[in-house]
Amino acid sequence: MTYLFTRAPSIRIAPIPTTRSISHSASSSKALPFGLNNLRSAEQNDGKVLRMLMFGKPGAGKGTLSARLVKKYDILSLSTGDLLRQHIAERTEIGRQAEEIVAxxxxxxxxxxxxxxTSKLEGLHNKHWILDGFPRTLGQGKMLDTHLQNQNSPLSLVVNLDVADGVILSRISDRWVHLPSGRVYNMSYNRPNVDGFDDETGEPLTKRPDDNPEIFSRRLKQFYDSTSPLLAYYASPANKFARLVTLQGETSDQIWPQLDAAVRRNFPGIRERAVSMAKWRYSLSDPFAVEQEKRAMKRRAVAGSDALS
Known part of the structure; x- marks a missing residue:
């Protein structure tokens, strides 16, 4: 299995978008049932350190939910694309090798x-982390598991976001973005102050080229083809350490309480952050979450004034 820097399951060298997208070729019955599909004994995994993967269809809200976890808890969010760009920029041995291959x-x-x-993970034995962008296929998942287990730091949680295909298609159809900043709006539940224009700059909003049903259908099929076997692996006895939790909902706001509860239940010792929002920027998804929070505060203020009028 190989990587091409263009589409999932590849890693992009170009700036990573704030959202991810993929004929409606698979039914929702392929989704794993809600609940703890895999719960391993304390003897196999001490349960103290969160080493997490999150899977979901393109547009399911992986970036938003990961950013919320990073904002609330002392967790590092590690983007594979960011790590690769860092190696290339620093001219490390791995970076030079990757740059030559791509060139x-x-x-x-x-x-x-x-x-x-793994060059990054090897220094994080006692740190909580979420890994974004890898693995994408069954073979990659097994490779990662083998390495982490050899380092005595196996995965401890795998989260599967189960959002219906039709819900995601509706989301991307209503989505508009401010390309310079990456701010995302949705005409159904997160409209800009003035339709068609960014709240902060007043500049025009645009549609992403891949936010259309045809491209979404192709990427969705790709998700089922590559990621479903990987999720089945994490649900099987072959996965000896990580808990697999499947969470269902139509929006990130619906899924977030479930995700938060799963983290608290499985890792009761995890600490909440005591620092300001400005100090928890670890991945490219964080600025998006900040903007989402700002808009949420604005909506609550408007709702409050309406209630008083």
Whole structure:
């Protein structure tokens, strides 16, 4: 299995978008049932350190929900794309190898991407983290598991966001973005102050080229083809350490309480942050979450004034 820096399951060298997207080829019955599909004994995993993967269809809210966790708890959010760009910028051995492969127009092998990821994870034995962008396939998942188990730091939680295909399609159809900042609006539940214009700058909003049903259908099929076997692996006895939790809902606001409860239940010792929002920027999804929070505060203020009038 190899990587191409264009579409999932690849890692992009270009700036990572704030959202991810993928004929409606698979039914919702493919989703794993809600609940704890895998709960391993305390003897196998001490349960003290959160080492987490999050999966979900394109547009399911992975970035938003990960950012909320990072905002609330002492967790590092690690983007595979960010780590790769850092290696290239710092001219490390891995970075030079990856840059040369890409410059030749070749595909980046899984073992190179694994080195990029594990070079960071090896220094985080006692830290809570969420890994974004890897693994994307069954083979990559097994490679990562083998490495982490050899380091005595296996995965401890895998979250699957189960959002219906039709809900996500409706989201992306109503989505508009301010490309310079990455701010995202939705005409159904998060409208801009003035339709078609960014709240902060007043500049025009645009549609992403891949926010259309045809491209979404292709990416959704790709998700089912590559990620469903990976989720089945984490639900099977072959996964000896990580708990697999499948969460259902139509919006991130509906899923967030479930995710928060799952983290608290499985990792009761995890600490909440005592620092300001400005100090928890660890991934490219964080600025998006900040803007979401600002708009949520504005909506609450408007609702409050309406109630008083």
């Amino acid at each position: 030749q127009g070749n595909l980046l092998p899984d073992d190179v991407v694994l080195k990029v990821v």
